[in-house]
Amino acid sequence: MYSFDEKGELLPEEVDTINRITNIPIESLNLDAIAVVTNIYRVAQGLRNKMEQEVLSEYSLSWTAFSMLYDLWVWESIETKKLAESNGVSKATISNITKTLEKKELCYRKSDMRDRRITYVAITDKGKQVMEELYPRFHIGEVELVAGMSADEQKYMSALLRNVIRENNF
CATH class of the missing domain: 1.10.287 (Helix Hairpins)
Structure with missing residues (x-):
């Protein structure tokens, strides 16, 4: 079976x-x-x-806050709607996390000059510094998590997961 x-x-x-x-009667x-x-x-x-x-507890960051800060580190500034899509959360969640990160002086909001309804979030110099300290430690954790897999297995796993992402528009 x-x-x-x-x-x-x-x-x-x-x-x-x-x-x-x-034991559940599901057809297939x-x-x-x-x-x-x-x-x-x-x-x-x-x-x-x-x-x-x-890793993240030292900086009092949640997974979602780190993911958001990571996106800002990569792209410098990003529209809140795209930031929400990238992190798989609602715009309201992005707004709440932005407030927390702003209090820590890691990012700030700015409005689009042409359309005031559009808001961007940008990383600060302090945010960049935190990511430059934090990411190497985070990466060590990534490497440790897949240490039991060969390089070929890691590539194959990535390809399989990308298929799931593409097929479901994640």
Whole structure:
């Protein structure tokens, strides 16, 4: 019923999930799809928690605040609507996080001169300095998370995840 990996190993959570859902009368239960989505979710949550606790806490930054500051570091200034899309959050969330980052003097808002309805968020010099200190430590965490994978496996995993991103317009 379920296709095991080449080693025949499943995580305990996967076994529990399979045992629970196989009794549900779903016409075409796709256990492989369930496993992929569940594992992506677990990795994303684990990554977020690890980085917040081990790296971002020193700067009192949440995952979303760091992601937003990272985008500003890369692009210098970005419209709030695009910043929300890039981070997968609402404009209201961007507004709240911007207020927090402004209090820390890491970014500031500016209005579009041609259309006052459009607001941009820009990184400050202090924000750039924080990212220049923080990102190398963050990157070490990224490397540690995938250390058990070969370079080819990392490239393959990235390609597979990009497919999911493209197919779903994330």
